[in-house]
Each structure stands twice: as C-alpha cells, then as structure tokens.
C-alpha cells in the first residue's frame with residue numbers, strides 16, 4: 744500500500760496582498776493586515792497536518808525599495824503579529840526562527856521577533872521560519888564570503904566544501920531542503936526565495952491572492968504534492984524499485 748506523503752518542509756511566497764486590497768478600493772496596507780490573518784490559518788493548518796517546517800516569505804531584501812509608508816506598515820504588522828500570536832504559537836508547540844537579515848529590521852520589529860523566537864524556542868510540533876529581509880542570492884553570497892574568510896585563515900580546505908558543508912554556512916542551515924514551494928498571487932516566478940534549498944522542490948503556483956488563502960488551499964497543495972513522483976534525477980523505474988523503503992535522497996547517498 745502506498746504511504747501518503749506529507750512534505751516535511753513547505754515554503755510559501757505569500758504574494759498578492761496589495762492587489763487584493765486595490766481590487767476592493769482599499770489601501771495596500773489593508774491587504775497586508777488581511778494577509779496576516781491568512782498567515783495564522785496557514786500556520787495552524789500546517790501544524791495540524793503534520794508539516795515539520797513551514798517557511799514564509801514575509802519580506803524580501805528587495806521589498807525595502809517599496810514606498811516608505813508601506814515598509815513602515817509592514818514592520819508594524821510584524822510587531823503586531825509577533826505579540827499577538829506568541830502565546831498561541833507556544834501553546835501549539837510551534838518554534839519560530841528567522842532566515843534573512845534580522846539585524847536590518849527596525850529595532851522595535853527586531854525586538855518583537857527576537858522575543859517571539861525566545862518565547863517559542865522549546866516548541867517541538869513544528870518549526871515556523873520567517874524570511875525577513877531575506878534574499879536567496881544574498882544568503883548564498885554571504886556563505887561564500889564566510890567560507891572564503893575561513894579558507895584564507897587556513898581553517899577550511901577548498902576540497903572539503905561540498906553541498907552540505909556549504910549549506911551549514913547559510914541562514915537556512917538548520918532547515919531541511921524544501922519539498923513543496925507554494926506561491927499565491929498568480930505570478931510564476933520565485934523572486935529570489937530559497938534558491939539553494941528549493942533545488943528539487945515541487946512548485947505549486949496559485950492564482951488566488953494571499954489574503955484568500957484558506958486551510959483547504961494548503962491541504963489541496965499538499966495532496967497535489969503527494970501525487971507527484973520525485974525522481975531526483977533518476978528514472979521512474981529506479982524510483983519505483985526503491986519505493987519499498989520510502990525513497991529518500993539522503994538514504995540514496997544523494
């Protein structure tokens with residue numbers, strides 16, 4: 744009997760808040776506020792259906808280029824989210840971590856997020872990782888720079904650098920590879936999200952705007968994921984013959 748596969752790590756590009764608001768004659772900021780409510784549902788649902796890691800693209804390093812008032816509104820919403828949700832996240836056993844450059848955020852936002860991380864640090868049910876001032880290329884470049892510094896000091900040999908070694912230098916070092924990458928908002932691009940970590944992720948692009956994302960939407964994406972055959976470069980026959988044991992690229996030495 745085939746075991747139903749739940750993705751271990753789901754990442755979401757939460758896009759479309761602005762358009763959701765504009766379509767209703769509202770300010771873009773109201774779309775972000777509504778988006779924060781959708782976050783709450785997504786997190787709860789992910790934990791309930793057994794996802795171990797959920798990474799949410801909340802603010803990219805390119806988003807700093809938006810109008811100042813919009814950036815400020817987003818930073819305030821993050822503070823609100825961190826304060827409002829922390830008791831519930833802790834109660835549900837959800838640990839919060841951050842990827843990206845937390846130090847770039849305004850002090851009040853950074854503080855609220857750090858409090859949230861400390862408050863939920865013992866959670867065992869799921870890891871919620873928030874991508875804040877995050878850029879995938881930047882994360883790769885910084886890892887390369889850190890390794891270059893250590894190599895110059897003679898602490899790293901160039902030949903020891905492989906994929907795992909490199910990944911340990913990245914802000915996602917404690918997260919497994921992405922299994923399922925979801926993007927709402929109708930665009931079919933990755934916008935600099937998890938470029939290294941989503942190398943073999945299944946992609947799910949949705950036309951609905953992020954504030955319209957519901958628990959059932961996540962369940963549907965996970966079901967679609969479950970029907971895919973992940974081959975990691977092999978042939979279908981090879982994957983099938985390995986499927987007595989669950990096919991796992993780590994077991995396969997990949």
Ligand code: IPE
Nearest residue numbers: 757758759760761762763801
């Ligand atoms: C995503 O929604 C949220 C952030 C980028 C912070 P957008 O604000 O990008 O919404 P659209 O794409 O303009 O509709």
Ligand code: IPE
Nearest residue numbers: 756757758800801802803934
């Ligand atoms: C990606 O959305 C970033 C987040 C969802 C936080 P954007 O709206 O910034 O992406 P582009 O500009 O459409 O590629």
Ligand code: MG
Nearest residue numbers: 758759760928
């Ligand atoms: Mg957008």
